[in-house]
Amino acid sequence: MRPRFPVAIAASTGACALALGVAAPAMAAPSAEQETAMVSVVHGIPGMTVDVYANGDELLAGFEPGTVTEPQSLTAGSYDIQIFEAGQGPDGKPALEKTVEVGEGDAATIAAHLSADGKPQLTAFADDVSKVDAGKGRLTVRHIAAAPAVDVRAGGQPVFTGLTNPNGDSAVVDAGTVDADVVLAGTDTVAIGPAEVNVAEGAGTVVYAWGSAEDKNLALATQKFSGMDSMPKGVHAGGGGAAVSANSTTWTPGWAAAGGAVAVAGVLAARRFAGKRG
Amino acid sequence: MTVAVLVAVTAVVLGVLGWARGPQRAGSPSDFGAAPSATAAGDAGRPSGTAPPPSAAEPAAVRQAVPARVLVPGVGLDARVEGVGVTPRGDMTVPDDPAVAGWYRYGPAPGSPEGSAVLVGHLDGETGDLGEFAALRDVRAGDTVEVRRDGAEPVLHRVTARSTVPKDELPASAFRRTGPPVLTLITCAPPFQPERGGYTANLVVTAEPVDDPQAP
Numbered sequence: 167m168r169p170r171f172p173v174a175i176a177a178s179t180g181a182c183a184l185a186l187g188v189a190a191p192a193m194a195a196p197s198a199e200q201e202t203a204m205v206s207v208v209h210g211i212p213g214m215t216v217d218v219y220a221n222g223d224e225l226l227a228g229f230e231p232g233t234v235t236e237p238q239s240l241t242a243g244s245y246d247i248q249i250f251e252a253g254q255g256p257d258g259k260p261a262l263e264k265t266v267e268v269g270e271g272d273a274a275t276i277a278a279h280l281s282a283d284g285k286p287q288l289t290a291f292a293d294d295v296s297k298v299d300a301g302k303g304r305l306t307v308r309h310i311a312a313a314p315a316v317d318v319r320a321g322g323q324p325v326f327t328g329l330t331n332p333n334g335d336s337a338v339v340d341a342g343t344v345d346a347d348v349v350l351a352g353t354d355t356v357a358i359g360p361a362e363v364n365v366a367e368g369a370g371t372v373v374y375a376w377g378s379a380e381d382k383n384l385a386l387a388t389q390k391f392s393g394m395d396s397m398p399k400g401v402h403a404g405g406g407g408a409a410v411s412a413n414s415t416t417w418t419p420g421w422a423a424a425g426g427a428v429a430v431a432g433v434l435a436a437r438r439f440a441g442k443r444g
Numbered sequence: 445m446t447v448a449v450l451v452a453v454t455a456v457v458l459g460v461l462g463w464a465r466g467p468q469r470a471g472s473p474s475d476f477g478a479a480p481s482a483t484a485a486g487d488a489g490r491p492s493g494t495a496p497p498p499s500a501a502e503p504a505a506v507r508q509a510v511p512a513r514v515l516v517p518g519v520g521l522d523a524r525v526e527g528v529g530v531t532p533r534g535d536m537t538v539p540d541d542p543a544v545a546g547w548y549r550y551g552p553a554p555g556s557p558e559g560s561a562v563l564v565g566h567l568d569g570e571t572g573d574l575g576e577f578a579a580l581r582d583v584r585a586g587d588t589v590e591v592r593r594d595g596a597e598p599v600l601h602r603v604t605a606r607s608t609v610p611k612d613e614l615p616a617s618a619f620r621r622t623g624p625p626v627l628t629l630i631t632c633a634p635p636f637q638p639e640r641g642g643y644t645a646n647l648v649v650t651a652e653p654v655d656d657p658q659a660p
Binding site for chain 1: 529530533534535536538542548550551564565566567568569570571572573574575577578581611612614616618619621630631632634635636638641642643646
């Protein structure tokens with residue numbers, strides 16, 4: 167079942183301070199941006215469908231293990247996050263509870279997951295959504311599984327090593343598809359995978375290792391953040407100079423001569439141009 | 445800023461001279477229209493999450509129709525298009541063959557509902573031949589730009605602006621991935637300074653989609 171995050175937020179507008187226009191591009195307005203944070207939720211506890219509450223209001227209902235919500239805008243502030251087994255909230259005893267502070271402009275992901283020794287817990291990760299160079303993507307891995315330290319390999323080569331629960335690591339890499347697997351740290355013993363991971367250009371790709379080694383249900387979940395793209399450094403679309411006179415500041419005369427005064431204006435512009443650059 | 449002023453002055457001169465668009469397209473290249481603004485770089489401040497739905501919706505977007513050919517009949521430009529990315533140095537890749545145009549495949553495709561679809565082509569080759577995109581020097585406001593696509597109807601655009609900018613001042617808005625849809629055609633422009641590696645300016649032509657392909 168798909169998380170009802172947007173719906174739930176819209177419904178709770180009157181009850182609390184949670185909501186601002188969800189997913190509205192207008193969020194880019196500086197004032198709104200300063201007051202809000204982008205929050206995602208990942209569920210990595212096997213076998214338990216949950217409802218998620220924030221400050222007593224339902225955020226997500228029927229949230230299935232292995233799913234990740236899209237980033238949502240929340241007013242910056244302090245949130246009492248409660249995780250209930252589906253249908254048990256909000257008056258019952260939460261399975262998990264944690265107060266999470268999200269500051270203005272923050273991007274964060276709240277993970278409900280198992281600790282290394284298999285106990286359910288909540289962890290808040292800071293999401294790096296800063297720009298990457300053209301042609302690149304940011305690949306992040308997070309260990310939220312009941313499992314010992316692991317290495318993450320791409321194409322058989324360790325990229326992230328010695329990763330422990332509940333920690334992550336990140337690198338900016340060439341965009342494209344990588345063949346990834348997770349091995350027990352320092353070994354070739356494959357714990358998860360191999361799996362194809364698409365590192366999108368100008369975006370963040372976060373891969374979670376979740377589940378339990380003991381219960382043999384380790385798996386990967388993937389989260390995406392867009393809008394980190396940068397323009398290329400330059401566009402060099404010239405060759406040997408056939409389109410201009412030798413060492414010229416303007417187009418080949420044959421092209422420009424017919425323009426009269428217009429051509430003169432163009433030449434002046436070009437000369438000023440050259441002068442400015444010099 | 446100086447450039448912008450000069451462009452404006454040039455435009456005034458053109459107006460005073462009552463320069464009309466001639467059938468032979470005589471006349472020198474002059475910039476026109478509103479240059480791509482630097483403001484779209486403001487996307488930079490956008491929290492990532494407010495972008496179009498990040499992951500789940502992506503497969504549909506990825507299957508956008510790929511451009512195959514670009515034509516500007518008014519200036520005789522007709523080039524095959526291939527997808528390009530960036531070089532190891534981080535510059536946009538430009539097809540070696542000056543007869544071929546490159547589409548920046550990391551950005552929107554022509555016909556996308558949002559953002560600037562970028563096509564690039566060499567102004568001239570290393571062996572003395574002119575590139576197809578050399579014809580852009582002669583475009584006029586209102587010229588039709590047709591992009592034929594694999595597996596989809598062609599999309600038509602009308603040229604709205606042409607600007608010449610130093611290469612290191614190419615506006616980020618030319619590569620924006622959100623905002624109103626435009627087609628951006630880029631090549632090189634004089635000054636040509638071999639000691640500085642050749643051309644030191646970019647010619648940027650902006651065209652907006654035509655809502656009604658049947659319109660004259």
